[in-house]
Amino acid sequence: MLSRPPALLRLCHAALVLAVAALVAACASSATTARHGAVGAKGSAATVVHADSVAKLLSPSGAGSVRVLARGDNAFVARLRLAANAKIPVHRDASEETIYVLEGSGTMTIDGREYTVRPGTAIFMPAGAEVSFVNGPSDLVALQVFADPTSASKYDSWRGIRRL
Numbered sequence: 001m002l003s004r005p006p007a008l009l010r011l012c013h014a015a016l017v018l019a020v021a022a023l024v025a026a027c028a029s030s031a032t033t034a035r036h037g038a039v040g041a042k043g044s045a046a047t048v049v050h051a052d053s054v055a056k057l058l059s060p061s062g063a064g065s066v067r068v069l070a071r072g073d074n075a076f077v078a079r080l081r082l083a084a085n086a087k088i089p090v091h092r093d094a095s096e097e098t099i100y101v102l103e104g105s106g107t108m109t110i111d112g113r114e115y116t117v118r119p120g121t122a123i124f125m126p127a128g129a130e131v132s133f134v135n136g137p138s139d140l141v142a143l144q145v146f147a148d149p150t151s152a153s154k155y156d157s158w159r160g161i162r163r164l
Helices: 006-029 149-157
Strands: 056-058 064-071 076-082 087-092 097-103 106-110 113-117 122-125 130-135 140-146 159-161
Touching: 064 149, 076 149, 106 122, 140 149
Parallel strands: none
Antiparallel strands: 056 064, 056 159, 064 076, 076 140, 087 130, 097 122, 097 140, 106 113, 106 130
């Protein structure tokens, strides 16, 4: 295993966090779906939300949840949580997807190739890629970005809860 200088790793992490923050701000300014926590209408003023202030949407199995941070005309950003040992079955999304792992670990399979992921891992999946995921022994927390928010419509049927 290669060792990276801690300062370089912190710099890369900070750059990615700033890039995601810029994307969240861009998406929120044209947010179209208040139901999932992104407020405003197309062309509205910029919106800033904290992940704890938006509803948590639970998967039908209860093993996953998302907090939608921004949903605009051209992108979608959410905080994703998967329970320990949870599995996401093989599927394809119509748009590009990027996931940045904040906590936890697991095995991501993209078009038949397996990748071990852990905190600090960025995952890019091209549109139409065949993907699946098997979570490790602890909860996984990640930022999820779809280049086109229509792929996030899978969350529309998840039930929302709010814990304050």
